[in-house]
Amino acid sequence: IFTNEHxxxxxxxxxxxxxxxxxxxxxxxxxxxxxxxxxxxxxxxxEGQFEQYWDALPIYQRTNNEAFSMPQVSIEDALDNQSLKIHRVLYGLFPTYKDSPLTPAWDRVLAIGDASGIQSPLSFGGFGALTRHANRIANAVSDAIQADALSKNELAQINCYTPNLSVTW
Known part of the structure; x- marks a missing residue:
């Protein structure tokens, strides 16, 4: 993870x-x-966030891509002179919550990953938190199913929340 501006x-x-x-x-x-x-x-x-990404990408890529080695080269310039080829642009967002993880809203439904509202300043989302705890979460879900402990209150006990990261907020 890198930042090149204040x-x-x-x-x-x-x-x-x-x-x-x-x-x-x-x-x-x-x-x-x-x-x-x-x-x-x-x-x-x-849309404004995407425009900022599009404008800032050449600055970030300047040392890693010859297409942007000259100052003031835009993505459009690099595409026009064929020094850059874009295969895919994917853009999106996901909400995060200070009061996370989100408590289950229904019996028998457990949100995991980004849907759970778990986020980490280290992984920028729930997927990283999920992968770090996949074995523990899988075992907890298996135990809950076997014990028929599937009410929303019981499922709220299963999460990959890392309380020590909350101090970074």
Missing amino acids: ARSDRQLFWESFPACSIGPDARTTYLFTYLDCDANKAHTV
Whole structure:
């Protein structure tokens, strides 16, 4: 996880990149993360966040991609001169909650991963928390099924929440 700028407008951008070797030896997957306050009085929008990603990507990639080695080269410029090829753009968001994990709303339904509202400043979502605790959670779910302990209150006891991370909020 990397950031190349100071926090501004109540947020800070964090970058992650991974090799995408199935596409080619020099290919990479790049993620931009940030936390946004959903306060209606804030000027943050999903579209605005994507535009910021699109504008900031050449700055982040400057040392890793020849297409952006010259200052002021935009993604559009790199696409026009064929020094950059985009295979896929995927964009989305997921809500996070300060009061997490979310308590189950129904009997016999257990939310896991991002749907559970579990988040980590280290993994930026519930998937990382889930994978770290997959064996423990699988055993707990198996035990709950065998004991028919499937009420929403009983299922609320099964989670991959890491209380020691809450201090980072």
